[in-house]
Amino acid sequence: MATTTEVTMTKNNSKPSTQPEVQGGPVWDWAAGHGPVTGALSATTGMFAVATTGAATAMPPGWALAVGAAGAIGHTAAGIRLRNAGRTIAARAASWLVGAGWTTWAMTHGPLTWTALGSLAAIGVGMGTATRSTNLYEEAREEEAIAAEQRAVAAELSAERRTIAAEWVDRIQRVCGITVRVLAVEQWPTGTGFTLDAELPGGTTYDQIAARAAALSADAHLPHGCTAVAGPGVHQGRTLIDVSTVNALETETPYPTDYAPLSLLTGIPWGYRSNAEQILTYLREQCALVVGPTGSGKTNMVHVILAGFARATDVLTFVIDLNAGSAGLSWVLPALQHQPAPGERPLRPGIDWLAGTVEEAHTMLDAVLRIGHQRKISYQALMAREDTDLLPIGPSIPQIMLVIDEGAEILTSMDKAMKKLAAKILEVIRMLRAMGVRTVLTALGSTGSVLGNLMIRREAKVRVALTGGEKEGMDLSKLFPGTRGLKVDQAPYKGAGFMGTPESAAALFKCWRILPSQIREIVAATSERHPVLDAVSATAAGDAYARRWDADRIAWMHQPQPAAPVSELDEGGEGRRGLNLSALRDEREDGPEPEQGPVSEVDRLADAFMREIDEHFGTAPEPTRRPERERPERPGLNLSALRDNDGDDSPAPQGGAGPEWLADAIAAIADAGSAGMKPSAVADHVGRSRQAVREALKAAAERGELVYRDNGPHSVYVHPDHA
């Protein structure tokens, strides 16, 4: 009767055999399952064998009946445990009983008669048919059970969605006085919130809801850092309301380690929204402005921006960082210090040009302007052929992204030298959009004077405000005009803030954290990927560009970075930091060779680096003559790197208002926010006599550059932005 067991277990017994192969005979697989036909065949042959053997050996017929009854009971119990359908259990029990009945009858009347054989055949066919039918029925039942389970989950989900929809319809009605109809609720895959797709009542616009974002968030008891932001829907009568329920901005997320190639045309990621969606910037025609007070994560963000440009195959990045070049250095030094193994190509820096001084910045901006003008002339035919008024940017004609750290401060500086620089930056912004030169400016504060500039307002629509918990001087309404409901305290985390682009409305965002080790990895990973400046541009840029990695131009990069204290600088003159490169050059060329063993080693390395770069990558045409020595410029005033670079208390030789250190003093006072600074603290900061500082600050207040807050011995000077 063992074979009948196999018939009834067909469905659950279909696993492939794991029995080891037996050598020397037919393989008898006891674990193999049966289909309805083989099962019935196996059962009937088994019954026939038992009946003939039993008849021949005079076995008591009751035994077969007893075994059949036991099988029927066992299978009924097993069927119940497996939750088989009643009809399946009945069919299997009946198979056992009919089989046992026939065997008993055949043992009594003889199995070798036509009647016995005929009835056995009929039983076999019946068993096969019944098994097939119960199997089909069980499969159908199983499928139906799965479908029912899915329907239950869906019903539960849609019940949850319906609850959310009803709750938000009520809330919007209560807080905004607008009755919307929610058409869909989509849960974010990250599990950190949901989006409502709502239909607005006639004559209502989504910004009426957007303006009440903070009130909606409070009404919904959302955790800190979570928002309910209404944005445009598929048409003007619909709105999408993003509701974040988990604060994704709180956690520090490392820069994604997939350093895959990017293109300026398909967007460069700068960070992510509360729903973990990446924010792409499209900078073919747009400039960008990143505002972040000290400690907000601005330097980190500049590195993330440079990482994106380094990964792009159609971008060359020029960096101006008068703060001792600190933002750009991390992208140059890994290449400069790289010791290629034999046969290995030297690394190219992650940026294509770094200006750490005012002179170098002028050289760079002049070259960029020449490039732009020459591109306009030389690429006329190409643009006509391509039927476009925008230069077709790509790996063969790369876009130049000019990243200027604290660039907004240069633009608003009152200093004469800075004004000259500012004029060139503005010319680049105004003239070279079509020719593939765009800028990213950073600013310490969103001062009215930065955004008061029409050019910046018009050209820099990609805007970022890193708040990092800082409230002073953070005027989001100036940076994101027309967007209401943004509050600085929604993003009190470093690297978090608000970001808006023409494609993505201003809302909360977070920048990835990028570590120096990742910068080194990206420099290595992208070294072979950077485009080469097109010949037209390289010729226009001339020696200034071709010799940008010359030893004398990059010698400062090897100087110890922390600025020397004022006293040292004043005493020796030797201690002047790497900012004034021309000073280094002059000493070597005009006077006796100074005792600078390490510098000559540096020169040697730098020369080798320059040779290798040109040899392997041909980044620039070989210059035919030494560049004219440039007239040293007075260093600028309003940047921290230049703070200690002054000479004395006398007025600036250019006739600028106040002594040279005044801009530094004003910057420090601005940094102090609404608390302001006492003249004595300013004197300590700039290392000047109190008397001289008092007079200069007073004069600045009279010119309107500072505000004097009279409070007896606690009187302070406050920057107009914070007054």
Ligand SMILES: Nc1ncnc2c1ncn2[C@@H]1O[C@H](COP(=O)(O)OP(=O)(O)OP(=O)(O)O)[C@@H](O)[C@H]1O
């Ligand atoms: N995206 C980020 N995620 C998490 N933490 C960050 C992020 N960005 C910056 N931080 C933290 O904030 C600190 C300051 O960052 P960063 O130096 O970039 O700020 P900053 O605004 O440039 O300040 P400073 O002007 O003083 O250099 C970092 O050391 C890091 O601990």
